[in-house]
Amino acid sequence: MTTGYVWHELFGWHDTGTNVGILPSDPAAGLQPLQHFENAETKVRMHSLLGASGLQAHLEPLAPRHATEEELRRVHTAEHIARIREESTWPKGGDAGDGFSPFGHGGFEVASLAAGGAIVAAEAVVAGDVRNAYALIRPPGHHATPETGMGFCVFSNLAIAARHLLATTEVERIAVVDYDVHHGNGTQAAFVNDPNVLTVSVHQDNVFPPDSGKLDERGEGRAHGTALNVPLPAGSGVGAYEATFEQVVLPAVRSFSPDVLLVASGFDASAADPLARQMMTAAGYRRITSMLTEVADEVCDGRIAMTHEGGYSAAYVPFCGLAVLETLTGVSTGIEDPFDPIFSGFAGQDLQAHQQELISAAAKLASELATG
Numbered sequence: 276m277t278t279g280y281v282w283h284e285l286f287g288w289h290d291t292g293t294n295v296g297i298l299p300s301d302p303a304a305g306l307q308p309l310q311h312f313e314n315a316e317t318k319v320r321m322h323s324l325l326g327a328s329g330l331q332a333h334l335e336p337l338a339p340r341h342a343t344e345e346e347l348r349r350v351h352t353a354e355h356i357a358r359i360r361e362e363s364t365w366p367k368g369g370d371a372g373d374g375f376s377p378f379g380h381g382g383f384e385v386a387s388l389a390a391g392g393a394i395v396a397a398e399a400v401v402a403g404d405v406r407n408a409y410a411l412i413r414p415p416g417h418h419a420t421p422e423t424g425m426g427f428c429v430f431s432n433l434a435i436a437a438r439h440l441l442a443t444t445e446v447e448r449i450a451v452v453d454y455d456v457h458h459g460n461g462t463q464a465a466f467v468n469d470p471n472v473l474t475v476s477v478h479q480d481n482v483f484p485p486d487s488g489k490l491d492e493r494g495e496g497r498a499h500g501t502a503l504n505v506p507l508p509a510g511s512g513v514g515a516y517e518a519t520f521e522q523v524v525l526p527a528v529r530s531f532s533p534d535v536l537l538v539a540s541g542f543d544a545s546a547a548d549p550l551a552r553q554m555m556t557a558a559g560y561r562r563i564t565s566m567l568t569e570v571a572d573e574v575c576d577g578r579i580a581m582t583h584e585g586g587y588s589a590a591y592v593p594f595c596g597l598a599v600l601e602t603l604t605g606v607s608t609g610i611e612d613p614f615d616p617i618f619s620g621f622a623g624q625d626l627q628a629h630q631q632e633l634i635s636a637a638a639k640l641a642s643e644l645a646t647g
């Protein structure tokens with residue numbers, strides 16, 4: 276069986292304007308108009324490399340569709356959806372909710388296509404049309420909570436796909452693994468009371484949102500224990516990520532034994548990212564993806580659907596993405612990461628004692644999943 280792949284040209288047309296990285300331009304504050312960190316380049320170039328490398332020929336194209344109002348409502352409030360819809364008609368668009376997440380005129384159509392793209396990928400995997408799938412969608416989704424967009428995210432794409440599976444297929448239990456460098460707060464919020472969805476977020480401690488994604492956020496009520504957070508210290512590299520997946524993520528997924536694994540795939544833990552301070556490499560992403568495919572083979576017949584999240588190095592994200600897609604397909608294009616000699620040589624790439632301390636604390640929480 277094949278690997279499904281969702282892409283649409285409109286994902287490159289999501290317009291985040293002339294922000295100065297994160298901040299709106301403001302002459303009085305010395306902020307010269309530039310480009311938003313969340314611009315089209317990282318994703319468009321990843322798509323280009325999949326084509327140029329020849330990997331595209333091994334992917335099964337899955338056409339995205341717009342998520343319906345009913346599908347968006349499974350996660351979001353009517354007020355949030357209505358506000359995005361309304362601001363999308365404004366001549367210059369609006370903002371998803373926090374003032375840092377602009378979208379252009381017609382932004383609703385692109386954002387609902389991204390959410391629908393996540394649905395299509397997850398659905399194809401569960402239906403058995405493809406073995407696994409990657410949805411290269413934009414805008415990203417994992418920060419958007421039921422009530423509001425934030426952190427460059429408009430709708431909570433992966434959560435909407437998960438709710439769709441629970442509502443319309445035989446799937447009863449879902450594990451979500453989020454390796455974007457920022458906390459997957461929106462996904463966590465969508466399932467904070469749902470014991471049938473495990474959310475595991477591996478992120479850099481206290482980057483975004485502020486004071487979010489701590490070890491003690493574990494889900495509420497009957498769902499206590501089914502939210503798991505691994506706030507890795509700044510400076511974590513491939514060794515820390517491998518240890519986190521071996522000691523925390525895989526045991527948690529095994530214990531939970533889901534029907535399908537959904538992965539929020541952000542490449543902003545890379546050594547080249549402007550928005551965080553981790554040191555992951557394409558080889559590191561290849562390694563954790565292969566760990567995820569192995570655990571999926573064990574517990575859910577290999578069913579994995581990934582949705583694209585952050586990653587802001589236009590030069591490096593394409594190589595991280597290629598590594599993940601090569602692993603999902605089992606096809607090697609022969610293109611080697613040209614940055615690897617530089618990034619893998621950074622001091623501290625191996626697991627450090629203070630990182631292990633945090634990982635051990637998270638592993639203890641993960642082990643409680645098995646005992647209830």
Ligand code: ZN
Binds near residue numbers: 456
């Ligand atoms: Zn991120």
